[in-house]
Amino acid sequence: MTSSLPPGLLPEGLSDRLPAAAEASARLTRDVLDTVAAHGYGRVMPPMAEFEETLTRRLQSAGAEDLLRVVDPISQRTLALRPDMTAQVGRIAATRLARAPRPLRLCYAGPVMRLRADQLHPERERMQIGAELVGSDSVSAAVEIVNMAIEALQSAGVPGITIDFTLPDLVDVLGDGPLPVAAEAREALRDRLDAKDAGAVAALGQGAAAYLPLIAVTGPFHAAMDKLEAIDAGPAKGAIASRIAGLRAIAKPIGWDITLTLDPTERHGFEYQSWFGFSIFAEGFIGEIGRGGSYAIQRDDGSMEPAMGFSLYPDPLIDAGFGRSEEKRLFLPLGHDADRARVLRGEGWVTVAALSDGDDGRALGCGHWLRDSEPAAY
Template identity: 40%
Template sequence: MTEDLPHPALLPSGFTDLLPPDAEFEARLTETLTASFGAHGYQRVKPPLVEFESTLFAGSGAAVADQTYRFMDPESQRMMGLRADTTPQIARIATTRLAAAPRPLRLAYAGQCLLVRGSQRAPERQVAQAGIELIGPDRPEADAETVAVAAAALAAAGIGAISIDLTMPPLIPALLGDATNHAALTRALDRKDAAGIAAHGGTLAPTLLALLNAAGTADSALAALEKIVLPSAIRPMADRLAATVAAIRHLAPTLRLTIDPVEFRGYRYHTGIAVTIFAPGRQAELGRGGRYLCDNGESATGITLYPDTILRSAPRPALRPRLYLPAGTPPDAAAAARAEGYATIAGLTEADTEADTEAEALRLGCTHLWRGDRATPIEGH
């Protein structure tokens, strides 16, 4: 569609208008993802955009408190927030209104989130989310199911060859415990800085460096982890990574899996496996998730997909061909053309000649013209 250059200050930075046909593609993509979630037994819920901050920031929601727009509710005089993430809301619904629903409880959602600040790499301040949460059993099969369902949803949207990175964020903090040089060592691990780990790691250095070197494809990482001697409190975490990979392989044998055992991003709320889904070529993050605790201590796992980002990688579905109906076309004929799959564009005024009608159809971006009593392709389109 023809468009003028936007006025530079028309919208606040990080907010955009989606125009035709992109808005249609995004809506259809979200429908495809949520339909796939539904086919896997995940039932849709729709929390509001606004909640009291007391519930919005409970449990794992605390992690996004500083990204949340807050304002006072004129009715209750209590502070409210605009959601910056949907997962804490789903956890709230699961543990309050659906506390008595049978577990495992499978819920799905799709909607918009608002962020106070964009970053240089991700300037957007309104972000679409579409995701699933599996509330209840803390088992590798549950983590694996959410990964497989997310991958199936992406496949339904035409995105194959994704790459899934698995981490165990609590592992490194548990291993470090109250190590001396904790701050310097944490910084070195965060930067994957082998020299820094060696310098600050003390007696832990050999184990940490072995873990650092273990990162890679799931097979090589699991083989390396197997050989590393780990404290008895840490070994189950490595074993859980192995069990999760096996459970994912059972459900989706061809998924590309990588493991990074020293990555601990998200350790403040992830209590087990964490997952990042990359587009083919790993140039974009299509989704993220992992295991966490609801506010009441119930365990849950989930994946959030990012439709805005997925849209850039997904093939575009075919849109309806546009059929121009000259003024006076019988309404029944118009309805039949829509049922056949055309988008009908009705002429509001009668043209003087057939050439004028065709010119009008072309001007309005139509591919077809109702001529005689049927749709005919317009030459020159």
């Protein structure tokens, strides 16, 4: 028994973008890439698929369980569609551009594919746009990355931006120092702090109760920083003073119109980040639209190279209309002046030429038509 799929049916989590949305996606991507390119970031374009073993070796933000796999008929090896482009940029930096001067500034844009969706992000294919600064994870690098991410979103017309800072290695720093916690208990402690579950933290024992004050260190940036500084001056004994100073320095140049918050024990999505991480939110949208921070890239000799970067996932912005613009569409009747039409296109008009006497400019989305060599409204 055979069955045929409806001609317009697509796999779950995949969708078409029709002309208006596709153009909005291209325009928003271009706005972001033009912004980072103006800061000296060169664009790279890694392939959609790589050998599975090569890709999984460098995947940090996504695990092997996120991979959609196929068999390459030529090499007979398993290929994997990328679930994240950051790993590919890391590969390029560590191999093809291993001898390029540092800091190395790279940017990218393209679709990524995950094996499964989740309730917050039901789409399996998403656009990812980002920038990576390889060779430094300093405060200065963080200042550049955070402010460039904000500038890129503002250039795309996104209002109501919130930056939420976190310290991904906070438990390790304190656990190795003034607030000892056994290594085998730290993952559970991170999870419970991330969930803000005070009872579960206290129940861990092994010194975990000393971390309870960190649950209250969340919210508006300056008030939360005061609480964090009080902890550092008390039980933390100055162990996180450098990180606090770094956060202050990163926040200082950010404009007053950007909302800043702090959640130093936020862990979800920052499993591979080192000392610094941040999430990006926009007013009116559920969930983050991007994230970034410091991490390390593995060179082929096994050594680790520091890096800093951010990734944006703009599909919710595109669906909400960001990147769209009103086009001046001009209908060109049969026998029109081609030279005049060329001049008008140079002035910003989108021209739609008649192919037969039956073509209707208004039905084709045009608000004007060419009459006596000049645009005239219908």
